Amino acid sequence: MALNDDIRLLSQLPLFNGMSEDQLRLIAFGADRRTISQGQMLFREGSPAESAYVVLSGTVELSRTGRDGQPEVHANVGEGTLLSELALVTLVERKFTAIAKEDAGVIRITRSLFHRLIEEYPEAAFLIEARIRDNIAALAAKAAAELHRFS
Template sequence: MSIEAEMTVLKRLGFFACLPEQQLRALVFGAERMRLHEGHELYQKGDIADCAYIVLGGRVDLFQPVRRSLGADRRIKEYRQVVYAVKAGTLLGAFALISDKRRETGAYVAQRGDVLRINRTSFRRQLQQSADMRSRLYTYIFANFQSMTMRLENRARALASV
């Protein structure tokens, strides 16, 4: 996929759509392109989140690791419980670019495809160099937070009236 095509994908994602063209281009140019086969694990629950992934093709499943004792012998069985299937054009781990945190789920490639990996260091470098980028990102995050708060308040009112 060309850099222009990758930029088009990122421009459709709210988190990146708000960024100035120059910074977006620098991020895409510096990103790692990964062609991944089915079964490849991107990360595990609890890993330090130091990058975001943009799924360009294929499917990535987010999962919670589950441990259960099964059968008469009570052997421990570990498996992945899929909580969400992520398709092309989706951003995974946006807030890993701006905050130090750990992954809440694991992620593995369920269907062969391509991802773009943007690391936190590159993103923060662009953020430090551009007051416009900082301002736009702040506005985007604040608007999303307000929207989420309103949805939660509406949901709480609806539940209270039941």
């Protein structure tokens, strides 16, 4: 996939939507492109997440360990999916195991690359802060709407 294709795909992701072409170019150019073969693990549940991944092509299965110790499929995701978004901001553990269901292309965005974006383009930090604030407000509204279930 060409750099311009990566930039276009990044611009469609909620986290990066509205960023300038220069900001997106920094991410697209600095990200690692990888091909994951069918059946290959991208990351394991519980491991430290120091990067996020964008699925460029193919399908990736997300599973987590169930109560019986067996993996339970949570979702199958494809092109345009951002995995482990929170890892760009802070150290977290992976919530799922990600395995390629078919050959897949991904780009890996490291936390240090994301921090570089924020350092070089402070306006991007304000945009991201607003997105995080909106996401938290939406989550709080959903939780408030469910309070009646616990009364």
